[in-house]
Amino acid sequence: xxxTFGAFVLTSVLxxxxxxxxxxxxxxxxxxxxxNHVPFELAIPSxxxxxxxxKDNPLTVAKVELGKQLFFDPSLSVDGSVSCASCHxxxxxxxxxxxxSQGVKGAVTERNSPSLMNIGFHPIFMREGAVPTLExxxxxxxxxxxxxxxxxxxxxxxxxxDSTYRAxxxxxxxxxxxxxxxxxxxxxxxxxxxxGDAPFDAYLLGDSTALTPLQQQGYALxxxxxxxxxxxxxxxxxxxxxxxxxxxxPRDTDPGLMRLTLNEADRGKFKVPSLRNIALTxxxxxxxxxxxxxxVIEHYNKGGDGVTNQxxxxxxxxxxxxxxxxxxxxxxxxxxxxxxxx
Amino acid sequence: MQLKQTYQWITGLTLVAALVALTSFSGxxxxxxxxPPKPPDVAEITLSFDLENGSEExxxxxxxxxxxxxxxxxxxxxxxxxxxxxxxxDGSTEEVDEVVLFDYKPIDPSLNNPQWTRxxxxxxxxxxxxxxxxxxxxxxxxxDEDPTxxxxxxxxxxxxxMYWNWATMYRFIILEAESDTGTGSFDHDILIxxxxxxxxxxxxxxxxxxxxxxxxxxxxxxxxxxxDIWYAEGASILLKEEHITHTTDTQEDFDLASRFTDNFVAxxxxxxE
Numbered sequence: 001x002x003x004t005f006g007a008f009v010l011t012s013v014l015x016x017x018x019x020x021x022x023x024x025x026x027x028x029x030x031x032x033x034x035x036n037h038v039p040f041e042l043a044i045p046s047x048x049x050x051x052x053x054x055k056d057n058p059l060t061v062a063k064v065e066l067g068k069q070l071f072f073d074p075s076l077s078v079d080g081s082v083s084c085a086s087c088h089x090x091x092x093x094x095x096x097x098x099x100x101s102q103g104v105k106g107a108v109t110e111r112n113s114p115s116l117m118n119i120g121f122h123p124i125f126m127r128e129g130a131v132p133t134l135e136x137x138x139x140x141x142x143x144x145x146x147x148x149x150x151x152x153x154x155x156x157x158x159x160x161x162d163s164t165y166r167a168x169x170x171x172x173x174x175x176x177x178x179x180x181x182x183x184x185x186x187x188x189x190x191x192x193x194x195x196g197d198a199p200f201d202a203y204l205l206g207d208s209t210a211l212t213p214l215q216q217q218g219y220a221l222x223x224x225x226x227x228x229x230x231x232x233x234x235x236x237x238x239x240x241x242x243x244x245x246x247x248x249x250p251r252d253t254d255p256g257l258m259r260l261t262l263n264e265a266d267r268g269k270f271k272v273p274s275l276r277n278i279a280l281t282x283x284x285x286x287x288x289x290x291x292x293x294x295x296v297i298e299h300y301n302k303g304g305d306g307v308t309n310q311x312x313x314x315x316x317x318x319x320x321x322x323x324x325x326x327x328x329x330x331x332x333x334x335x336x337x338x339x340x341x342x
Numbered sequence: 343m344q345l346k347q348t349y350q351w352i353t354g355l356t357l358v359a360a361l362v363a364l365t366s367f368s369g370x371x372x373x374x375x376x377x378p379p380k381p382p383d384v385a386e387i388t389l390s391f392d393l394e395n396g397s398e399e400x401x402x403x404x405x406x407x408x409x410x411x412x413x414x415x416x417x418x419x420x421x422x423x424x425x426x427x428x429x430x431x432d433g434s435t436e437e438v439d440e441v442v443l444f445d446y447k448p449i450d451p452s453l454n455n456p457q458w459t460r461x462x463x464x465x466x467x468x469x470x471x472x473x474x475x476x477x478x479x480x481x482x483x484x485x486d487e488d489p490t491x492x493x494x495x496x497x498x499x500x501x502x503x504m505y506w507n508w509a510t511m512y513r514f515i516i517l518e519a520e521s522d523t524g525t526g527s528f529d530h531d532i533l534i535x536x537x538x539x540x541x542x543x544x545x546x547x548x549x550x551x552x553x554x555x556x557x558x559x560x561x562x563x564x565x566x567x568x569x570d571i572w573y574a575e576g577a578s579i580l581l582k583e584e585h586i587t588h589t590t591d592t593q594e595d596f597d598l599a600s601r602f603t604d605n606f607v608a609x610x611x612x613x614x615e
Contacts, residue, residue, distance in 0.1 A: 056491075130509045136488055139500060140507040153455065153494055153501040179490035179500045259590050260509060 040064045040188070042120075045196030047204050047236055051120045054133060057184045059191060062172045067189025069168075070182065076155050077104050077148035084141065084186070087113040093277035093339035094119075094193060099288025103147040110146070110254060112288035114273060115281045117339045120191035122274075123241050127286045128257045129271045134187035139179075152179045195276060195336030196236075203333070204236065211333050218330025221323055228313045229300075238275040238334070245269045247304015247314035248285060256286070268309050277339035278331050293331055297324050385468045385554035387428075390461040391444045392565040393419060400568065402446055405528075409569045412581060415528060418518035419446035420458070420504065421606075422480055422497065428466060429473030429547055436471075438464040441480065443497035443504065444564075456495040458502065471552040474562065478607050479514030479542040486510065506537055509590065513537040515606060517571075523582050532585045536599045541589065543603060548612035563613040570609030577601050 040059035044051060053059060070076060074083040087101040087109075088094040094116035101113040111127055125131040131140065141147040142155060159165045159177040166176055173181045195201075200219075202210035211219065223230040234240045243257045243266070250256060250268035257266035270286050284290040290299065299305075301324070303316035319327075393400045393416070400406060400416060407413050423442050427435040445458035484498070489512075492499040504513050519532040552560050572579045579601060589599035 126508060128508075131507075132486075132510060133488070135490065136507075136510050139490070139505065143500075143507055151501070151503070152490070153499075179494075183490050255591065262590060262593060262596050264593075 038062070040192065042192065043194060045194070045201060047201065048118075048194075048196055049121055049236070051191060052123075053191065054135065057135060057188060059188050060172065062168075063185055063188045064192050065189075066168050066172050067185035067187070070186050071189055075158060076142060076150065078150040079104050081105070082148055087141075087147070088116050090341035091280075093117045093280045093336070095277075095281040097282070099283045099291075101147075103141075103144065104149045107146040107149070109144070111286050112283060115277055115339070116190060117193050117195050117277050117336060118237055118274060119193055121237055122239075124271065127270045128260050129241075129243055130260050134190050135183040138183040138186050152182065156182055193338070195338045197338065198276065198336045199333040200330075201236075201336075212329065214326050214329040215333045217323075218326035218328070219333075221326055222330055227300075227317060231313055232272045232311075233275050239272045242272055243269040244272050245309045245311050245314075246272075247299065247307065247310040248289070249305040249307045251287060254287065265309060268307065275331070276334050277336055279335050280339055293328055294324070297327055382465075383468055383556045384465040385556065385558040385560065386463055386465050387438070387552075387554075388461060388463040388559070388561045389442075390561070390563050391446070392460070392563055393446060393568060394565055395568045402448055406568075409573060410581070412524070413522040413528070414519045414532070414568075415521075416446065416517075416519050418516055420444065420502075421478065421515040422504065422512065423476040423478060424481055424484075425544075426464070426476040427474070428471045428550075428552075429475065431470040431472050435475075436466050436469075438466050441484070441497050443502055456499075456501055458497065466554070468554045468556045468558065471550060471554065473547040474550055474612055475545055475547045477542060477544050478603070478610075479537070480512040481542055482539040485512055485539060485542075506535075509537075511537055511539075514541060515603065517602075521581065521585075530582075530585065532581070534586075534599065534602055535588045536603050537589050538596075538599075540596075541600060541603045543607045545607060545610060550612065550614050552614070561615045563615065565611050565613060566606065566609045571602065571605050574605040574608065577605055579605070 037058075038061045040061050040063070042051060042059065071084045071088075074080050074086070076083060082104050085094075087096045087103075089096060092115075096113035098113075100111060101109045103109060114127070119125075119134065125134065125137045126140065131137045139152060142150055142152055156177040156179060159169070159182070169175065169177045169181055169185075172185065175181060199210045199215070203216075203219075221227050221229075222233075230238075232240055232242070232244050232246070245256075245268045248268065255267045257269040258264065260266075278284075278293065282291060282293070284293070284296050290296050297319070300314065301317045301319045304310050304314040395406045395408060398406075403415050403417065405413050405415050421444055423444070424440060425437065426439045426442060427437050429435050439462070442462045443458045444460055444462070446460055447457075449457050449459060480498075487498060489498055489500040489505045494501045496502075497504070498512070504516070505511075506513055513535050515534065515536045517532065517534045520528040521530040521532055522528050523530045550562065554560060572581055579598065584598050587595040587598040587602070589596055
């Protein structure tokens with residue numbers, strides 16, 4: 001049906017062109033619609049990768065604005081109590097301060113809420129990486145029993161009862177709120193959450209004074225063969241976005257990637273998180289088991305929990321105190337101004 | 343996906359109209375009459391689904407006792423059939439629907455949302471048909487589609503509640519019931535959600551014998567005995583212990599979903615009225 005819908009739009013446009021006298025009114029509408037569609041220019045830092053924008057969801061100023069409004073609107077949850085921002089706090093690089101987040105009526109999710117800064121650059125979503133687009137990802141919290149516990153069609157019906165929302169959706173999409181338009185608007189907003197203004201970025205762009213000597217020592221350690229952190233936390237986004245086992249003993253209730261593949265060799269594998277804004281996003285790991293970055297460093301220093309499937313790069317490091325300090329200092333250099341809600 | 347066909351038809355018409363409009367540009371709005379399309383030469387088949395307990399038809403939510411002496415109340419039974427084809431006498435096939443969804447729950451008149459039922463109908467060219475065949479579940483090539491791109495009434499839309507959001511795939515069969523397995527109360531939940539490409543199954547070709555002239559209406563019934571799902575020879579499910587699976591998570595979950603699926607598909611029968 002998707003394909004035929006495209007053809008339908010095309011033929012309608014052809015019709016508009018052909019039968020100009022009869023359809024002047026409609027054509028006018030089309031023109032106004034297009035005028036409203038001012039493209040949104042993403043401010044992608046020069047050292048960042050390109051962002052893939054799905055063809056069916058071009059960014060426009062009005063769409064991004066609508067997506068932002070929706071992201072912060074608790075009326076998307078079944079009882080009107082929880083918005084996306086309840087678990088993705090702007091001041092915490094759009095992550096949560098709780099080990100595992102809380103949804104409607106105090107329901108507890110099974111995982112820690114990840115940061116959404118720079119999320120538009122990720123190729124896969126969720127901790128087992130099964131979701132391929134930001135658009136599809138919206139369904140998960142919206143309908144998740146422990147998150148917003150709503151049904152997307154009912155959520156759209158509720159939005160359409162609000163005359164302001166109805167007008168905004170009409171303006172942006174030329175139609176009301178639907179599962180399609182709702183997910184497109186929110187995803188469009190999420191793609192604008194771009195940082196790239198951390199001291200680390202200035203350093204990468206050539207300002208050698210942007211990192212303190214201790215931070216530079218930390219960066220060197222991070223990328224060293226001995227620690228090999230950057231073999232998983234690689235590139236400017238500090239993630240390979242692969243599914244890896246970093247030596248955490250998995251909890252029985254969350255086998256990670258194995259949940260999807262049913263392959264024992266995937267038990268305990270999770271998406272490698274970006275370490276941008278890491279100083280803001282405590283607690284850490286998929287279940288928020290570590291309250292501090294000190295605890296994370298201890299985990300890697302001891303060589304992980306020594307469990308099956310643990311990656312061979314996770315091995316005892318015998319870090320000196322000053323090396324731990326240096327790593328912590330480096331983490332501080334990864335904080336983006338926009339990650340603090342500035 | 344009746345709707346899909348309707349859309350294609352509308353799109354087809356629009357295309358024709360657009361072409362006519364373009365080729366006779368000056369005639370727009372005041373052109374001569376256009377020949378209406380000829381009514382197509384088609385017949386209609388209704389396929390309805392019955393869940394049975396032995397010889398009696400099961401009513402939604404009404405308690406019944408199965409052959410093991412367990413009592414159950416059916417709370418949900420929804421499943422997809424796909425690539426539904428009718429086989430012609432010469433062995434060629436006619437695809438009548440890409441995806442249909444059966445929902446055992448009676449229509450709730452208080453809701454004005456799209457709802458699915460135990461019955462689907464489709465049109466097909468008139469002719470002689472000797473068999474029917476379908477897949478149970480959603481084939482891999484459409485299992486990764488985006489449900490938000492389908493109209494609400496489409497069985498593949500998010501509204502059918504068959505989509506597995508975290509895994510971005512469709513569930514194939516959802517069966518939920520509450521049971522009394524000997525405790526004297528309905529305190530035992532049955533909750534079976536199947537999915538994953540590995541559990542897509544294709545049915546055998548069920549023999550039928552239909553000679554359909556243009557405008558004819560025929561009815562077929564798809565039936566399944568509750569006891570065949572659980573107590574199949576050599577693949578029985580110990581309902582007391584094996585009653586919950588989401589297919590993924592653990593190997594045991596998958597094994598149960600897999601046995602359930604095989605029994606379910608093997609138990610399906612086609613009856614011609």
